[in-house]
Amino acid sequence: MSISFEGKVAIVTGAGNGLGRSHALALAERGAKVVVNDLGGARDGTGASSDAAMEVVGIIEAAGGEAFAHGANVSKFDEVEDMVAQAMAKWGRVDILINNAGILRDKSFSKMDLADFKLVMDVHLMGSVNCTKAVWDIMREQNYGRIVMTTSSSGMYGNFGQSNYGAAKMAVLGFMNTLVLEGGKNNIHVNALAPTAGTRMTEDLMPPEMLGLLTAESVTAAALVLCDETAPTRTILCAGAGGYAKSGMYETDGIFLPQAEQNPEAIVAQWDELSDVSNHQPLESGSKQTEKFLMKAMAALKA
Template sequence: MTINFEGQVAIVTGAGNGLGRSHALALAERGAKVVVNDLGGARDGSGASSDAAMEVVRLIEEKGGEAFAHGANVAKFDEVEDMVKQTMEKWGRLDILINNAGILRDKSFTKMDLADFQLVMDVHLMGTVNCTKAVWNIMREQNYGRIVVTSSSSGMYGNFGQSNYGAAKMAVLGFMNTLVLEGAKNDIRVNALAPTAGTRMTEDLIPAEIYQLMTAESVTAGALALCHKDAPNRMILCAGAGGYASTRLFETNGIFLPQAQQTPENVIAQWKTICDINNQSELETGGKQTEKFLTKAITYVQSEQ
């Protein structure tokens, strides 16, 4: 199977540098018309310039592709709306959204100013929400859409000095999980990419010899696998340095305690069984957990009658 995006329109946020740049160029190479979104700020979100985005547009057009740049700050919904409006006026449809824009304000939590926590949440989480909200109804009316959110191992597993970034990157997974349910009937598929790459976000954190292995292109191969016509749904794809894996959220079968035994001492006494990974399962919705616990309770009540 050869993946191509002929006739499709994609928005890639944070596409002036790093992963976003790689995603935008690869989509265009395979036929997509691309909106190259980039505020043009520094790694910490300060400043703004259109130079990087315009360079990506130039590279796409030189190869015969179609693209335009837009400097919307993803944390500002009115600017995102303008970007989507211009996209629809120019090309009349919108098939793919890759939420890639991000910044870092790393500090240990004890030293972190709450303004830095809020700003990272605004860009990573609300930026993803804003862009997705702006395209959602268009995709519903088309009965087609592919959305990628960008998560991180820092959110799924933690990373010292990144409480703000980690919180935002875990939050986008919760956002994805519900959108998967709400978008299914209109063939809107939502997936998450958890990348590891050598970009300006990581260049001073990784030794040079290892940095060379962590190409943006290796991550982009995963990104495109998540947004093509036959893409999966609700996948968390981890990608970096040529490695690809999936992260899944499972819940153990757990235990049941009758009402008279529902004490913290009895919960602790059953800790080993509670954590037993045999018969664990991936729950489709939050309600499935309630259903499981109620089934245990009802089964117990019936056995006592």
């Protein structure tokens, strides 16, 4: 099966460099019309330039594709709204959104200024919220949408010096989980990409021989899966250096304690059973956890 995006319109944020650039070029190569969004700042979010985004547009157009650049700061909703309005005026629909834009302000938490924490949250989390909000009703009305959040192993598992980045990258997964429930009836699939690539964001963190394996293109292959008509929903797809895996959150089956035993000592006493992963499973929504615990309580009452 060949994946094609003919007739589709895609918005890729942070598409002037690195992963975003790779995503935009690959979507265009497979037929998508692409909005190349990039503020054009440094990796810490400072500065602005349209040069990188315009270069990507030039490459797409030289290959016979359609694209335009927009310098919206994703943390500013009015700028994002203007970008989406231009896409609608030009092409009349938005089918794909890849929330890729991001910055780094790494420091250990004890040394981190709260302004740097907030800025990273604003770009990664609120940037994803703003862009998704701007296209959400469009996708609902056309009964079709594919949205990709960009998460990170730093959020799912932690990484020293990245409390701000990790918090933001975990937050987009919570955002995704609820959008999956709200968008499903309108054929809006929402997934997350967890990339490892040699980009401006990682160039100081790894030796050159390793960076050479971590190509942006290897990650983009996974991103395109999440943009396709056949894409899953609520999937965290991890990609890097040619390796691909799924990540997810699971909950153990747990234990039940009768009311007289609902105390911390009893919980500690049964900690091994509580932690047993043999029957662990993903939950479809927050209410499923409540349902599980109530079923345990009702079963105990009937016993």
